[in-house]
Every structure is written in C-alpha cells, then in structure tokens.
Amino acid sequence: MQNVDSLETVLKGEIDTKERYDTLARLWNIVINADIDKSMSVAKSIIDLGKSSKTDSITYYGYERKAVTHSYKSEFDSSSVYFRKALGYYSAQKAYSKVASIQRNIGQDHNLLESLDSAYYYYDLAEKNFALGKDTVGIGDAYISKSVVNLQRGYYNLGLDYGIKSARIAEKYDNQLELHQTYLTLASIYQSMNDTINAIDYYDKTAQFFKANNYKRQYISMLILKSELYNTTNTLEKAVALVDEGIELSKALEDYSRLGNCYGVKSKLYLTKGDTEKAMKYNDKSLEINIKIDDKYSICSDYKDKATIYLKRKDYNNAIRYGTIALDAARDMNLVEIEMNTQLNLSKSYEGMNNHNAALTAYKGYQERNKEFYDSKKSKQMEELKIVYETEKKEKELALQDAEIEVLRQQEVISKNRQRLLGIGSLLLVMFGGALIYGLRQKMKRNKVEREKLDVALEFKEKELTTHALHLAHKNEVLLDLKSQLKDLKSNSDNSKSYQKVINTINLDINNDQNWEQFRAYFEDVHKDFNAKVMKNYPEVSANDLRLMSLLKMNLSSKEIANILNISAEGVKKARYRLRKKLNLSTEDSLQELVIEL
DSSP states (O other): OOHHHHHHHHHSSOOHHHHHHHHHHHHHHTTTTTTTHHHHHHHHHHHHHHTTTTTTHHHHHHHHHHHHHHHHHHOOOHHHHHHHHHHHHHHHTTOOHHHHHHHHHHHHHHHHTOOOHHHHHHHHHHHHHHHHOOHHHHHHHHHHHHHHHHHHTOHHHHHHHHHHHHHHHHHTTTTTHHHHHHOOOOOOOOHHHHOOOEEEEEHHHHHHHHHHHHHHHHHHHHHHHHHHHHHHOOOOHHHHHHHHHHHHHHHHHHHHHHHHHHHHHHHHHHTTTTTTHHHHHHHHHHHHHHHHHHHHHHHHHHHHHHHHHHEEEEEEEEHHHHHHHHHHHHHHOOOOHHHHHHHHHHHHHHHHTTOHHHHHHHHHHHHHHHHHHHHHHHHHHHHHHHHHHHHHHHHHHHHHHHHHHHHHHHHHHHHHHHHHHTTTTHHHHHHHHHHHHHHHHHHHHHHHHHHHHHHHHHHHHHHHHOOOOOOHHHHHHHHHHHHHHHHHHHHHOHHHHHHHHHHHHHHHHOOOOHHHHHHHHHHHHSSTTHHHHHHHHHHTHHHHHHHHHHHHHHTOOOOHHHHHHHOOOOHHHHHHHHHHTTOOOTTTHHHHHHHOOO
C-alpha cells in the first residue's frame, strides 16, 4: 500500500493544520476498505487534530468518520453515538447535505439490523434534507435506498417507482456506478415480481458494466443471478455455462463464499433437470466450502437441497435425516421459505415410508407456515396500496396548492404589468390591481390570524396539561401526607377502624383511574399520536411504562413524577431503569432525549 506509506510520511513532517487534515482524510478513505483497525486510529487522529486546533469542523468530521468505521465493524451502538454527535453539529450549521448523508448512514445501520421501518424513516429524512441542500445526486441516493427497503418489505411497485427515479438522476449526471447499482435493484424487484425478461435485461446491463470496469466479485454475483433466471426459462446449458464462468473466476480470486454459492446453484440446476448424481456432486462441494467458512444460511440451504435430492431418489431415510437438520437450522434463523419447503419434503418422505401420522404432522406444519407467509405477503400488498393511495393524495393536495399559488402569482404579475403599460392614467386598472393586492394582503392577514389562533390554542392546551399534571402531583403529595398523619393517629387511638376507613378513601383517590383518563385526554391533545408511536416502535412497553414516558415527555422532575405515580423517588429510578432495558438503550443513550424526540 504505497499510497498509505507516502501519506504517513507526509504526516511525520512539519505541516500546517489544513494540510494535516487533508492528508488524514485521504488516508482514512484508503484504509477503510483495507485495514479497519487503522481506519479507527486515523479517525481518532482527526478528532484529536480538531480539538487541539480548536476547529469544530475537523472534530465533527472525525466523529462522522469514527461512526462509519464502527458501522463497518457492525458496532451499531457505538456508530449511533458518534453519528448523533456529528448530526447535532451539522444541524446547527444548517449543512443540509451533511445532515442528509448522516441520516442515510443511520438508515443503513438500521437496515443491516433488519429494522426496515426505522431505516425507511431515516432515508425519508435524508431525502428531505438533500432537497433542502439542493443536492440532486444525494436525492438519487436516497431514492435507491428507499427502493431497496421497499424491495425488502415486499412493496415492489413502490420499489420500482423509487428505483426508476434514482436511475433517471444517475443517467442525467452520468454517475455510472450509481446507475448500475440502481439497475441491480430494479433487476431484483422484477425478479421478485416474476418478470424474467426485464430482470435479465437489467442484470445483463449491470454485468457488462462490472466486467468492463474489472469489478470481478460483483460480476460473479451477476453470473449467479442470471443463471438462476435462465434456469426458470428452461435454458439449462446457458445457465450452467454462466455458473462455470463464475466458478473459474471465484477460484482465481480465492473467493470461497462465491465459489460455494456457484456450486450450490449448479447443484440446483441439475436437480431441476432430474440429474440427481450431478446435483449431489455439486451439493457436496458447496456444503464442504460453506462449513469451512461457517456460512450458516448457505449450510441450511445445502442441507435442504440434499434432502430434496434424496427424496428424488426415494431414499426416504436420508431425506428425513437431512431434512430434519435443515428444518432445525431454518427455525433457529427464522428462514420461513426454507422451513416451508423442508416441511413439505418431510411430509412426502414420511408418506413414502408409510408413516402417515408423521407425514400428516409435517404437512400441517407446512400449511401453518405457508398460511403465515402468504397472509404476511397479502398484508404487505394491502399496506403498499394504502401507502400509494396516501402518497398520491398528498401529491394531489400539494399540486392543487401549487396551482392556487401560481394563479395568485400570475394575477399579481398581470396586475403589475398592466400598471407599467397603462401608467397613472389607467385609473380603473390601478384600482383593480389595488383591489387584488388588497385582497391578497387580507388573505395573508386572515391566514396569520388563524395561525395565531392555533398557536394560542396549543399554548392553552399545554398549560392545561402542565397544570393538570402538577395538580395531580400536588394532590397526591397532600393526600400522602394526610395519610401518614392518619396512620400516626391510628396507632395512638382506640378507634382504628374509622381511621382505616379514611385511609382507604385516600388510597382510592390516589389511584383513581379517572384522574389518569383526564390527564391522558389533555396529553393526547398536546402531543398527538405520541402513545401510538410508542406502541408501534416499542410494543413491549406496558401501560405503566407509557405513563412514565408521558411524564418524561413533559420534562417533569423525579419528585413530581414520584408524587403523580404514587411511588418513592427510588421507585422512579427503578422504573426508569426497567424502561431503559425495554427500549434497548445503552449507558451512553439518554432516555429523556429519546422520549422527547418521539
């Protein structure tokens, strides 16, 4: 790595802050793909340089680089901490494109964690901030990210829509790498929609680009994907030729992951044609490699295929043996489709051995998972239709508003032009123009008054909510003090039953759910959809947790919360601790900030 050596030589010399920063930034960009530990060290050097030179822009660039490095190491808790530090700085600077880039990176972390809804949320934020920064290329990047999430969620039409938008931007700016990554996503969507012709067309375009630019590993992946599609069109010879090319390239690169994948695909190709001998030969090769590199998903798939081969041979004992191994692995990894196929094959294997009870049990398992799978698929389709409808509705509303604004703008322009042309003597036109402008100003005043009314109403509701909460706290504090005094009197009095009756009445009032219902109604008026958002993002949260989060949202003190909830200050601490665990917060994360941001 000659470039690394030369850059490190520069850093050893006497250079100013800017040159040192530029050199460190270039060094990080080189080592991030070659030496992950070194990239972490370089990121730290950038942060140290920023702090020593008191240059915030350098410090927070270093935080961003450190966050990305943590992401590469799949240390997402740590990446989140440093992304948010950088996000706060760039947001304050109104550096919209930088904010958007970080939001996109956070979205990618969530995507890798298979949290698709939150990934989409951050991609959506990124798109809006790229637009504020007038960064068209960035918008295209956000589009392809959203396209990928829609593909993963099964929203294929939405995925196509965003993918095509991204491709148009990449074509306009001649961004070839971005364009062909978009083509790859479009091909995957078409394949998922069983549109083989369009899928092969986009795979072909992407494969030619990867081959021409010497992206060998990506080219192998294209060969595998194309071979699977050709297999569905009953073109076995062409499919095998593509896989064989992939095998030779994988061997040359010593890329065992792709080599195992190629052997697995070749086994499936021969199995489709009923050649179980060749299918078993390449299945054994695939399994051997995948066990060596500990690729658990591929191992599970190989066992499932091996069981299928034995079933084709009517070797039911081995079909059951390997099918059971595949089924256990699929369940551990929640691989629904593999589990379904394996259950069906096990049912056929048991039936072949005349073990009808076991066959029926396996078939019922297949039916249950099959129903879950297709119910989920149908639900996704319904959800997609709903999203499309809502999107189109919003677009029409925006278009209507734009049209109204344009009409008003044109009317004002016409009025001004007429005034210029006809001059002072055109009294009637001047009066018309004046009336029009007066009307526009009156409309603006009415809008301003309406906004002020809404602001006043919201402020009043917030005061009502705060007053109600503090009233609850004060009421409970007074009642608890009174209860304590009554207990002291009870212990020193013969008429303890009367005192106990008063204490019970106080307890009933402290825990009165009607008070909470009133509070909840006030709270929902001010913080609309807060409870719904909490339950959607954190379904395991209990009713008591939701009460605590509502009080935290209002930024109340621990003492006030303790009085409202009728627990001790220590009880509030314990409740916060249990809530943090349910929300999967690390020690560095702020519970208060998370709740306020919801």
